[in-house]
Amino acid sequence: FSLRLTDRIGKKLGEGTYAIVYLGHFRDDPSSCVAIKKIKVNAEYKDGLTMDAIREVKYLQELSHRNVIALHDVFSSKDQNLNLVLEFLPGGDLEMLIKDGDIHYGVGDVKAWMGMLARGVWFCHENFVLHRDIKPNNLLIAADGEVKLADFGLARSFADPYLNMTHQVITRWYRPPELLFGAKQYSGAVDVWSMGMVFAELLLRVPLLAGMSDLDQISKICEAFGTPTEENWPGVTQLANYVADKAVPVQGRDFFLRQFPTAGPVGADLLMSMCVLDPRKRATALQVLQHKWWTTEPRPTKNEDLPRKS
Ligand code: ADP
Secondary structure (H helix, E strand, O other), rough: HHHHEOOOOOOOOOOOOOOEEEEEEEEOEEEHHHHHHHHOHHHHOOOOHHHHHHHHHHHHHHHOOEEEEOOOEEEEEEOEEEEEEOOOOOOOOOOHHOOOOOOOOHHHHHHHHHHHHHHHHHHHHHOOOOOOOOHHHHHHEEEOOOOOEOOOHHHHHOOOOOOHHHHOOOOHHHOHHHOOOOOOOOHHHHHHHHHHHHHHHHHHHOOOOOOOOHHHHHHHHHHHOOOOOOOOOOOHHHOOOOOOOOOOOOOHHHHHHHOHHHHHHHHHHHHHHHOOOOOOOOOOOHHHOOOHHHHHOOOOOOOOOOOOOO
């Protein structure tokens, strides 16, 4: 692998929950940049993390799409860490834009960002890859404004969970009800739910359902969208962690329009289709892309006109 990289690993770009990210360069093109993500591997995998684990991650190398971060290479270093050589994305992430009060954006910008996200998710699903951890902080931005899906959960599953617990990022807020209820089998619908939560957050500029615990998350979902029952979701009561909160009726169009007036009726309809409790009735990524919101005014903002991190 390292034939393509310079021996010199560059400056530290940042540090996350379970990894440190460095700048790197291709040897044959020193002006090019890559991000080298060093993942501290869980002791459990220390011996086993050779070919099998790496093969799984390597599969991601074959996913090539404008809206999915490119994984150039994977290698395990002498210190037994897992190293991912990733596309360099210097534009920050969607969470930074949402939280930066100095940045003003409108529904055309939200439409552009959501379109890029939906195309990335659709492409992954077409290739039988689920992301499983979609949240604003995992949606990185390229120099040209393009949004890219990053941080696939697969690599994280090797990470040491006891490392840096205090920095644990709360991904619960974007988790769909089927995962909270402990479903063993799940589908691309998990990513569509998370995409819906990102859509809502882009519009509101605060997380829509910020649960304090998994139970609280379920209760917030029920309050917002309605309580899952056998009637609206056949089989749900059989799931391992099913709990019936107070019976709230399933919310209709008016609710979404009232909560998200800036999305307009067509946008509210799209958001509603992503927030359906029963994963089998939730929109698929393809249905999301085929929705008429994308061609309704205002049109998505062009990349060069999108707001950027300051
Ligand atoms: P987290 O998801 O907790 O922010 P990461 O380990 O994914 O942590 O990344 C840590 C930091 O490294 C990020 O906040 C970002 O500043 C930087 N970073 C990560 N990936 C890239 C990349 N592909 N290109 C440029 N910078 C990156």
